[in-house]
Amino acid sequence: VDGVRILKPETLAEMLTAQNEDVPLDLDLRQGLSWVLMDRQFDDAGRVCHHTGSTHGFLSHIEILPDYQIGVVVLSNTQKAFIAIEAARMTLKLALRDKTGIDLPEPPGPAHSPYSTWAKEKLEALAGIYATEAGYDIMKAVPGGLEWWSSYGEETRKLMPLENGWFALPDSQELQVEFSTISGREVMVFHEDALFGLVGRSLWGEKYEPVPVPAAWLNRLGKYEVSNLYPDDCLRYLPEKVQDLSGSVELAVKDGILVLGCTIQGNSLLLVLEPINNTVAKICALGRDKGGAVQMMTVNGEEQIQLWGSLYKKP
Structure with missing residues (x-):
């Protein structure tokens, strides 16, 4: 401000340094100090940092490519985050192309894997209740896979095993579901363009054993x-x-x-x-x-x- 630097260079560097690299449950998320440091849409554009904020009826998003000294701020009268985020991305991609000639490709989804057959015992080991972001899911072992019921939307679907060790719906592999143990916790991991395409993997649920209700x-x-x-x-x-x-x-x-x-x-x-x-x-x-x-x-x-x-x- 007025020619006076506010932040020390080492402070700015620390803000743009991932603070959660020793947190396995964060999966693909790279979190700096206030800044999110990854966006799959800009994997080929060097460093990226962004932040989203909102209040009632208003949402803003800022996204910056520090290596190219360009950034975008979007202010919107909505709380639908994908609108502001997509507007920022489109603008930032155009600015990057105009400045450098770089035309970024769309990031790929999970690789297609042939469907497989699992033993009944292996499927039953995954059956149970999973506490999720939106409620709970119930997995039941059925012939050929898992019956998947979710309290969010109260929808029942079938998951079929894949050769890569994950699961997918019978007619689509855009979403693949992995059952894994991370940091001692049995979790469901979604492989897809999650969080508006920012990450390729996201936690959906953790296996939960109900306790008697007093x-x-x-x-x-x-x-x-x-x-x-x-x-x-x-x-x-x-x-x-x-x-x-x-x-x-x-x-x-x-x-x-x-x-x-x-x-x-x-x-x-x-x-x-x-x-x-x-x-x-x-x-x-x-x-x-x-x-x-x-x-x-x-x-x-x-x-x-x-x-x-x-x-x-x-x-």
């Missing part, structure tokens, strides 16, 4: 309404599709699993809960907002659910 939690089942919003809080007036806060939640037991149903930006999600004691339950699965807790609080003599800073009480 009577204290069973007695609380039902719907709850948010109770700690100010009367004039803008969240009360926003359309559901841009709401980051669920106006209501529902505590239920499904397939023997304690779950908390909520709606985020118009999407109905289930949080898989594992009771730790009579008042605290862990949010299962891997990923953002997972590994935290749901807690029962007593407010003015009334039990309420505390989730991510919000309180919910029965109507």
Whole structure:
């Protein structure tokens, strides 16, 4: 600013250095200090760094190619991240081509692999419940593969084994599913253009063995309404599709699993809960907002659910 450098060169270098190289569960993600340091769309363009941020009804994305000294900022009146990210990518690719003549190819998807046959015992070892980003999936061993039911969309599909050791749908291999043990955790890994094409692999679920639901939690089942919003809080007036806060939640037991149903930006999600004691339950699965807790609080003599800073009480 005014000819004065704000950041030391070594500070900037550290910001653009991956901080998570010893975290196997991060898979392909390379995370610097605030900056994400990978995008498959720019694998052949040297270093890349980008960051996305949003608030209610607004989203921005910045993406930079430091080696070519070009970057793009997109500001949008939407919370659909793929719109801003795709606009930034298209613009950045055109700028790179105009400046250097480099015309970047589209990154390939997972390589096609012939379908295979697995023994029943091998398939049964993968069967079970997997806590996911959006709820839970149930895998059942069936002749020729796995029956895959997901609480997200309540859809049943069949996965067939491949010679590469992964699974795919019978009519498409654009998505391939790997069952693996990483850092001692049994996980489902998606091989596809995940996270808007930023990475080729992403964690989807972790195998979960349901625990008995204590009577204290069973007695609380039902719907709850948010109770700690100010009367004039803008969240009360926003359309559901841009709401980051669920106006209501529902505590239920499904397939023997304690779950908390909520709606985020118009999407109905289930949080898989594992009771730790009579008042605290862990949010299962891997990923953002997972590994935290749901807690029962007593407010003015009334039990309420505390989730991510919000309180919910029965109507």
